[in-house]
Amino acid sequence: MTTAPRLQTAGLTDAEVAQRVSEGKTNDVPTRAARSVSEIVRANVLTRINAILGVLLIIVLSTGSVINGAFGLLIIANSAIGIIQELRAKKTLDKLAIVGQAKPLVRRQSGTQAVLPSEVVLDDIIELGPGDQIVVDGEVVEDANLEVDESLLTGEADPIAKDTGDTVMSGSFVVAGSGAYRATKVGREAYAAKLADEASKFTLVNSELRSGINKILQFITYLLVPAGLLIIYTQLFTTNADWREAVLRMVGALVPMVPEGLVLMTSIAFAVGVVRLGRRQCLVNELPAIEGLARVDVVCADKTGTLTENGMRVSDVKKLDQRGPTRQPGTVADILAQLAADDARPNASMAAIGEAYKMPPGWQSSAIAPFKSATKWSGASYGEHGNWVIGAPDVLLEPGSQIAQEAEEIGAQGLRVLLLGSCDVPVDHVDAPGCVTPAALVVLEQRVRPDARDTLDYFAEQKVSIKVISGDNAVSVGAVAGSLGLEGETMDARQLPDAPDQLADTLEQYTTFGRVRPDQKRAMVHALQSRGHTVAMTGDGVNDVLALKDADIGVAMGSGSSASRAVAQIVLLDNKFATLPYVVGEGRRVIGNIERVSNLFLTKTVYSVLLAILVGLGGLSSKLFGTDPLLFPFQPIHVTIAAWFTIGIPAFVLSLAPNNERAHTGFVRRVMTAALPSGLVVGIATFTSYLVAYQGRAATPVEQMQASTAALITLLVTGVWVLAVVARPYQWWRVALVAVSGLAYVVIFSIPLARKAFMLDPSNLKTTSVALVIGLIGAAAIEVIWWVQGAVLGERRRLWRAD
Template structure:
């Protein structure tokens, strides 16, 4: 270790640099500010469309028909509130889970938040630490840094005093200290870090699917909208006010005003729910992505077993003084890992030897050591790496490891540990047996994944036999393999991974290759881990899940951080993802069915208007005024959609979101649209109709629409539970109340007094509902999906 060359800055120097703006002021999360959240939710494309239509309606003097303008306020307010809640939750969790560099100052050395680092601060480094700002090395002891996340260079780089380190890289071995030379937005990885931590829906399969659907709707809106505008304004004899109101009544329901809003709310509420379970979601699509995962690669240490260890037994093989050596090795390790910390706890009296050379532990080599001059060269590490596997000591270690225990070999080497040929020939001195406790909730978690047909691969750097024993004790079936026998060729590696379940002695580069191999077979892979050796695999997996107590580097690259270090939290994350995906699919069916029948009605009325222009027949007014489509959306879509988007939903996520939604919404929308248009045609009295007769025709069309649209809700709410049935029943009852109250009929321009017309409308609505029901069953048969009316207890 090089000598300590700096005591760090004084408090006065720190204060001066803060005053000069020379602090590391990069936001911990690139979340939108409050003002950006407000602007982003108010100034949307849908609000703009509705706003223009609102102005047009208000120009006619009909205030009640402008009621749909409340959607602008509701959409904006709900979106703002939910995103602010999610932002608050994320920001609080991000501070808890944030990497805290160890900063050396004249007053003290203490972990600080990255934002508290200032220019010229001295920052100490150890294995697993993330480098938070750019700087120059002041002290180094076998320091090796992995810069692959920045440069793509896979091999760790040895760093000497005077060399430069970049933010975004991390320490894989050794220790040291560096002086901050670039902080804040000048640091190399500042922009990359901001982009990686955004509160965003980017890369979400669900969001991209909805965008495709909205693009499709746009293609429908333009011709249908143009047609209805032309026919209502230029082919009817109604006054301009009536024509404008009917035109707006056609255009408003075409806009799926709540679809994007409901998606954002579902994600935001998911973040808040997971936050209550101490789960930090660095990227929102991770909630959705983990619901699609079909392979979970779990590290043993810290995931299936608890981090803490204790020395269970030390078997002396060939020398005395083992206790002194172990105590000295533990005392000389400035950043002990869990194994060395357990040894230090058991052996507290080092003899005070002076080291002449050190070799830090590396995941790639599986050993560490120190040379003590006349007291010898001592190494400690994996017995099957340091010894011939056929030697008696290695066989003893294998036998002990088969019981699920971790075994380290203490041995003396014939050469200094910093020799290029180290460890050389190792003479075994003792076997150190360490005991790890299996997490009490690990078995239940593995059982859950098994029940959901999610494969679990245990990937560990420990001895393969020991890893297999732990996995077996948790009920995980399958063969175990020593990763040193893994094929290098990707296709063969993928085949091996399909066959085996548990892997030991896995190097960091192999973990990454294993993730790639599984992905090449079409698997969606989640990787869990807590150590520096997991970082590359966490980064490349579809979903990286880090433990809160793990290395700062692993937490920095993961999409999800389990701050409570409980592997058992993962099923809740999976469940939250399934809730989001399943519920948004339901909500999308409702909104898109409305868009389809609205566009179809506009096209049919428009074509009737064109035929009237050509053949001189009676033109058709659009059946609805804006207030009619507003109340129609209240209880067939708006309120039920909001409730359904937040409801429990444990159904498995399936690919093909866009195909399924469009396949369901298109035929249902066509059935509702045709039924509504037919009812209107039968009730319509032509150009000479009185205002009362026109209102009765519009009311008849609305009744048919409500009956058939309510059945769309009844189908979307399946499989039924008591509260889903109650939701449909209350929605239907709400319309019965509206039609029953004289004040509501007058306010909403309804007239169901013509018994024949109203009865006909109800009958056609029932036929539309029957068509929707038949479509649902036929789709299930065609797509091979099991249709269930009621939710069974196990689902």
């Protein structure tokens, strides 16, 4: 390691930059959420569900019945709502992404300044320091003990020393030292450009919720194909009805089978979550992170920058007696000032020392050792002025020494303690730091974040375990954790076992860990995951990057290193640890509400498929046994109005409503368990009501309309009760939602013009009364099933929400 003075490599002129921009030699990698407006419109309009509904709409319009084509409005609604919400989310993400982006320090002849990655051009000179992310591929032109971690690209965990002439790749990051490199590959040619492009898309992949909905849709597809073919055949070839009537009844059977709003409501819930969190300066790099954090049961929190504020100040310097031949000239103030001045990219500790000691003596260094998380010390050699190191006392000294014990006693008060000492070998020697002679203890003060305790209390109430993992002295970390009311024992990570099983056992027993190396942080995350935990890791430094990357959810502070922000799924741009409960709340809202909405849509699909099968089997029996063929009970307008207030509008309201119920795994099982019995009850009750009212082949058009109306009344009564069950536990607005939904149908049936427009005829009191009774019996069955399911599954059922 050498630090002989070097001439700085000159950067590009403004004219050269402009020329490269005009030639397209820019770093034009797409930013996150970079789908254009036209792509968003196309993605929301050209969907499979819209295509199915579009074909059915054309078929209906060919019969001349415009009112029965009202379901076509779903195409417009689905597309418009999806486009509006995604554009809102895109706007929010684009604004936050600019704030949260890593901004490389580019050296040009007009001056050195931080620019956006997209503003880097070919041949730019980019300066590097600890924690900096390498944004484009390049060649090192200056190095001062530069070490780069390429583990995110190669999987190799050990830092790699980089000398002048070596290649650096985008996607890696600096762990120690400083330097500069020339951009040799920019934009889509850079090594990590494709990875970054893929990782930054506005997407719902790798989500338990999303994969669960895909399984549900797959299940529905298996039902749709045979049921659809059966109803098409029976309505067109067994009923002997007018072709227009047969076609309308066929479409009336097919339309409700399509879960047209399920994917839409999921996308809206996620997009609204992004916008809401954006207002709290929370950047969501991957949408499933909203959902994932709601499922987290262990949060690994770094102390510095997470539980404590980033800034420090020197509160005391305790000078120590130097005895023996290693005594060096120079005052402690001179040494500290010079060490701080020689650190081109100081960490928080060295920045605080530099703030306190601003008058360096001007010594020339012959060697510099940068700070590394793995070694816990840094230093410099100044020829006749000696070799000096500063770092963790329990690392540089024998643990049992008097000074080490004194440092630990100070650390027990929650303070950070550094040892300044002289060493007998140059700091770039292979055996450095060698024998260290103490010169002073530097005591640094950190303020605990005022919102940290409330945040930890919130997680404790939610049964989420907290593990404080820090590179600082274990006693100091334990003291800070204790001041925040965090219970549990503290352990020095140097005593941690290497075996994964033993490590997992240890993590279950202890709460606070000090002197943790970066590779240990990663191993601790893996150990917790091996025991079935969903782990969130919070951090802000380069030493947190590997753990952030491997945790189920990585949360970085906005003021942290660019590398930590780049790998995290969630970035708290305002550096507030207290924002995490809001992220958890959004995740719970999304999961809980989509589960409710899925219950509604899947129930509709189940009863629609069941009706189609029962009517279809009735049509086949007419062919075999000469019985009266069955027309499907509903025309498209009937199923359209049935969906308005039992599913459509309530689902939209429920998908955006507040919901803080704890997230649980098993989404598909719970939805299927709830929706299948309800759908079967609704389908059987509706079919029974239709059979009772159906007058057979000889029925007049009025009698057929009365039979269809009777079936619809039963469907509406049972459908509203499904909504009443799904909306539980009740709050006043949920009760109002169910009541308004039911009253809306009473109004529709009460207005003569509406009855005429929607082809309803409830004038046969006997038929209508029977339909109501069957509907109420079906509603009672749904209610009983809900309570019985709770008892069987061991889930507590509540009518009203507890305070």
